[in-house]
Amino acid sequence: MADIVLEINDLHVSVDDVEIIQGLNITINKGEIHAIMGRNGSGKSTLANVLMGHPDYKVTSGSIIYQGNSLLEMEVYERARSGIFLSFQYPSVIPGVQVGTFLRKSINSIKGEHAPSAREFRKLLSEKMVMLDMNKSFLSRYVNDGFSGGEKKRLEILQLLLLEPSLIILDETDSGLDIDALRVVSEGINSVLEYSACLVITHYQRLLDYVKPDHVHAMIGGCFVKSGGPELAHKLEANGYDWLEPKTEVKT
Amino acid sequence: MKSHSEILVPPHSEHLWRYTPWKRMHPTEPHDVPVSRQMSITGAELIPTDLPPSEEISRSLLHEMSKGEELVIANECMTIDIKASGHITASSLKVVAKGHTQLMIRLVGEAGWIGLRIHGEVLSGGSLSVGFVNQLTSDSIFLRSEDWVVHRDARIEHATLSGGGLTCKSDVRVNLVDKGAECAVAAAVYGSEKRHDDHHFEIHHASPNTNSTLISHAACDDSSRSIGTGMLTIDEQCHQSEANQVFRNLLLSEKARAESIPELEVLADDVKAGHGAASAPVNSSQIHYLMSRGMNREEAVGVIAEGFLIDAFREIRNKDVIAFLRDELTLHLQCLVI
Numbered sequence: 001m002a003d004i005v006l007e008i009n010d011l012h013v014s015v016d017d018v019e020i021i022q023g024l025n026i027t028i029n030k031g032e033i034h035a036i037m038g039r040n041g042s043g044k045s046t047l048a049n050v051l052m053g054h055p056d057y058k059v060t061s062g063s064i065i066y067q068g069n070s071l072l073e074m075e076v077y078e079r080a081r082s083g084i085f086l087s088f089q090y091p092s093v094i095p096g097v098q099v100g101t102f103l104r105k106s107i108n109s110i111k112g113e114h115a116p117s118a119r120e121f122r123k124l125l126s127e128k129m130v131m132l133d134m135n136k137s138f139l140s141r142y143v144n145d146g147f148s149g150g151e152k153k154r155l156e157i158l159q160l161l162l163l164e165p166s167l168i169i170l171d172e173t174d175s176g177l178d179i180d181a182l183r184v185v186s187e188g189i190n191s192v193l194e195y196s197a198c199l200v201i202t203h204y205q206r207l208l209d210y211v212k213p214d215h216v217h218a219m220i221g222g223c224f225v226k227s228g229g230p231e232l233a234h235k236l237e238a239n240g241y242d243w244l245e246p247k248t249e250v251k252t
Numbered sequence: 253m254k255s256h257s258e259i260l261v262p263p264h265s266e267h268l269w270r271y272t273p274w275k276r277m278h279p280t281e282p283h284d285v286p287v288s289r290q291m292s293i294t295g296a297e298l299i300p301t302d303l304p305p306s307e308e309i310s311r312s313l314l315h316e317m318s319k320g321e322e323l324v325i326a327n328e329c330m331t332i333d334i335k336a337s338g339h340i341t342a343s344s345l346k347v348v349a350k351g352h353t354q355l356m357i358r359l360v361g362e363a364g365w366i367g368l369r370i371h372g373e374v375l376s377g378g379s380l381s382v383g384f385v386n387q388l389t390s391d392s393i394f395l396r397s398e399d400w401v402v403h404r405d406a407r408i409e410h411a412t413l414s415g416g417g418l419t420c421k422s423d424v425r426v427n428l429v430d431k432g433a434e435c436a437v438a439a440a441v442y443g444s445e446k447r448h449d450d451h452h453f454e455i456h457h458a459s460p461n462t463n464s465t466l467i468s469h470a471a472c473d474d475s476s477r478s479i480g481t482g483m484l485t486i487d488e489q490c491h492q493s494e495a496n497q498v499f500r501n502l503l504l505s506e507k508a509r510a511e512s513i514p515e516l517e518v519l520a521d522d523v524k525a526g527h528g529a530a531s532a533p534v535n536s537s538q539i540h541y542l543m544s545r546g547m548n549r550e551e552a553v554g555v556i557a558e559g560f561l562i563d564a565f566r567e568i569r570n571k572d573v574i575a576f577l578r579d580e581l582t583l584h585l586q587c588l589v590i
Contacts, residue, residue, distance in 0.1 A: 052544050055536065076543035077552075085544075092541035095566075096559030102545075105555065109546030142559070159545065 003030040004065075005167050005197035006051075011062035013043075013050050013222075019060070020046045022222040028167075028197045035200040035208055037236050038219030044201045045089055046222075048171040051199075052086040053079055066167065081110050085165035087156040089172045093144040099155065100125075100139035103162060110163050128161040131191070133184050149176025157188045168198040174207035186210030205237040218244055253305045256312040257283045271479040271511060272421045272450040274309055277395050279340045279365040288317045288367070291343040295332040296323050303344045303371045310423060311397045314369035318342040325380070327351035329572065334368070336361030336388065347372035349380035349408075356576050357382065359416070362389040366417070370398040374406040376430065381409040381570035385580045388416035390445065396422040404430035409568045413561070413577045414449055415442040415584045425454040428462040438568055439468045440561035440577070442584065443476025443508065450479040457486040457493045457523075466497035469564035471557045472508035482514040484525065491522040501531035502560050504553065558585060 006028040013021035021043045028034050038044050050057045051064065053076040064071040071079065094102065103125065108115045116124055129136065132154050144152050153173055160168060170189065174182055189198075189211050200211060208216075208230065216232040217224040218241065225244045226232065261282045262269040280286045301322035306312050323332075323345060334343065334357060341363040347355065347370060359368070366388065374380045388394055394417040402408050414420060426435045441449045455464045470478035480499045499512030512529035534556055542552035561581055565574050 052540075054540055075548070076540060077546055077548045080544050080546040088541065088544075092535070092538045094538055094542070094556060094559050096561065096563030097555055102555075105547065105551075106545035109551070142563070163545075 004028075005030050005067060006199075007065040009063045011050070011064065012060045013046055014058045014060050015046070015056060020057075020222050021050070024062070024223050026217070026224070028199060030166075030197055031194065032215065033193065033198045033200060033211060033213045035202060035213035035216045035233060036219055037202060037216065037233060039241055042219045043222040044219055045171055048086055048089075048169050048199070048201055051079075051084065051169055052076060077109070081112070083166035084169070085160055085163055085167070086169045087153075087160060087171060087173050089175065091144050091152050091156055093142075095142050095145050097143050098140050099143055102143050103159065106159060107162055124162065128158055128188075131161065132158055132188050134158065150178065150181045153177055153185060154181070157185050161188055161192060164192060166196050168192070168196050170198065170200045170202075172201055172203065174202055174204060182206065183210060205233050208233050220244055254307050254312070256285055256309070256316045259307060259309050259312055262309060267481060267483070267515070268423065268452055271481070272419070272448065276419065277310070277393065277421050278313070279367070279393070285313065285316045286340050288340040288342040289338040290319060291341050291361075291366070291368070292335040292337070293321070293332055293343065293345070294335070296330055298323055298345075301346050303346050303369065308397070310395055310421075311369060311399075314342055314344055314367045314395070314397060317367060318344045318369070320344040320346055322346040322348070324348045325350070325353040325355060327353060329354045331356040331358070334359045334361075336363035336366040336392070338363050340365045342367035342369075344369040345371070349374045349378055352379045354381040354570055354572060355383070356573070357384045358387060358580070359385065360387045361392070363392060365393045365395075367395045368397075372399070373401045374403060374408050376404040376406055379407045379409075381568065381573045382411065383573040383576045384410070384412045385577065386412070386414040386416045386420065387580070387584065390416070390418060390447070392417040394420040396420070398422075398424045400426045400435070402426060402428050402430075402433040402435055405432035406430075407434040407436075409436045409570055409573065410438070411565050411568050411573055411577055412439040412451075413580055413584075414439065414451070415581070417449075418447060420447075420449045421452075422450070423452045423454075425456070426464070427456045427458060428464065429458050431459050431461045433459060434463045435465075436567040436569075437464070437466045438564045439480070440564040440581070441468070441470040441478050441480075442557075442561060442581070443470065443472040443474070443478050445474045445476060447476040449477070452481045452483075453497075454483045455485070455495065455497070457490045457495060460489060460491050460493060462490060462493045464495045465567045467564050467567060468499045468512070469502070469561055470500075470510050471502040471504060471560055472510050473504040475505070475507040477508070478510045480510075480512040482527070483517070484515065484527065485517045486520050486523050486525060488519040490520045493520065494524045496525070497527045499529040500560075502557060503531060503533050504557060554585065558582070
């Protein structure tokens with residue numbers, strides 16, 4: 001039997017009494033990469049935020065089982081500590097908090113007694129920053145304060161590499177990245193995928209050229225209207241989403 | 253010059269004493285000049301001197317209560333510890349900064365009433381970075397008056413971290429008297445329990461081509477109260493000057509209060525001047541982001557508040573001063589948790 005990491009059944013989610021996700025189902029096994037593609041407003045980022053427990057999103061029905069436990073019972077920080085990582089589309093700016101301090105606090109919070117020593121942390125951090133082609137001066141800057149789009153995404157991926165989660169959610173990680181940065185960031189993502197499950201939310205095929213999905217889902221109106229293999233991403237990139245819309249019969 | 257007993261008690265309507273009346277700050281009764289003990293200042297060699305008299309009521313009181321001492325700093329970094337003990341204690345310090353200097357001041361102690369007056373000058377072409385930390389015990393009353401004169405092409409960076417004492421009133425004034433003079437004034441105020449902290453800043457552009465920034469951040473928890481008032485004046489002939497003042501308040505509890513009143517008086521035409529003030533609770537997106545990185549709500553709010561206070565020092569260029577204040581803040585917040 002496959003090692004199930006995440007199982008979502010008939011999920012319905014509302015924001016301000018407007019239903020955004022309408023009966024979504026998905027199962028993600030360990031080692032699998034699932035890509036979700038869809039138009040703006042189709043509910044992709046809502047799903048990411050629900051998985052991370054954002055308080056603005058209300059789950060009205062359905063279940064989310066993560067590693068055998070109900071995710072909806074868990075606080076945001078408990079989800080993070082249990083191995084869920086969301087790479088935010090728009091990560092928050094935290095003025096006055098240096099990146100180095102923030103990373104240390106995060107790794108200590110998530111790994112608890114298994115957190116690396118200060119020396120091990122410095123070594124690990126140095127390795128990962130080299131991997132992502134990041135300058136050390138980054139560490140003394142304030143979290144996301146004055147960062148370019150690409151810098152924000154690199155910092156998200158640096159956290160991913162340090163925290164080694166078991167469920168990775170990438171919410172439009174490719175936006176704001178130039179071609180070289182996309183390659184560097186993708187190599188970073190691929191380096192931690194072996195023991196994780198991954199949900200990639202994207203508008204474009206270009207990230208999927210590097211982070212190759214096992215399954216692709218097309219999302220319209222808050223649910224998956226078509227699922228398939230990697231070829232579905234190419235088809236969506238070429239043809240858009242109109243062909244997936246439910247057809248309306250015109251009576252004469 | 254009037255003696256202290258001749259100076260009228262300022263009315264409640266006066267800008268400087270609107271939120272913390274003079275009566276509340278006086279150690280005994282208005283017009284009285286009580287006997288006080290001199291504070292112990294270590295870390296520097298001080299020479300007895302006289303500070304200029306003043307008809308401003310708090311300066312006048314401190315002038316009559318304490319003996320003046322002079323500190324001359326020339327191209328050096330200095331840390332002084334001021335210890336306040338006894339019932340009523342006061343000191344007056346004259347600072348002369350030559351060349352490129354930095355001065356860290358740590359105020360500690362458990363005195364019931366503490367008064368500190370500083371009168372300083374940054375001489376032409378020089379720079380002075382001041383880091384001032386108020387670490388008084390939680391039931392002290394603290395009155396502080398500072399006046400700084402900045403000469404031609406000189407710069408002062410003045411950063412305050414205020415978290416000690418029960419009732420604190422600070423009045424910090426900078427006078428940019430010659431061309432090319434600059435100042436960056438910053439204050440980070442942390443309020444907890446019933447702490448009341450009132451900071452008044454006056455920056456006076458008295459010469460053309462002068463620049464100033466003022467950033468004041470207050471994070472208020474429990475039923476604490478912070479007041480920040482600013483008066484920025486640009487004189488008529490002071491063209492090509494630039495000035496900005498910003499007050500921000502972070503409200504960490506429903507009972508905490510914060511008031512900010514920035515005021516501008518611009519008499520020259522060719523200048524850039526701006527001011528702003530904002531108060532808000534902790535941003536929920538920031539909390540969510542930090543919680544998604546494993547911190548519980550309390551830890552997340554603590555990190556945001558600490559960062560918010562440190563961010564008040566963003567215009568301070570001297571890294572040693574920022575590191576000093578950051579360490580002192582971390583220590584202060586850790587002590588509060590314990």
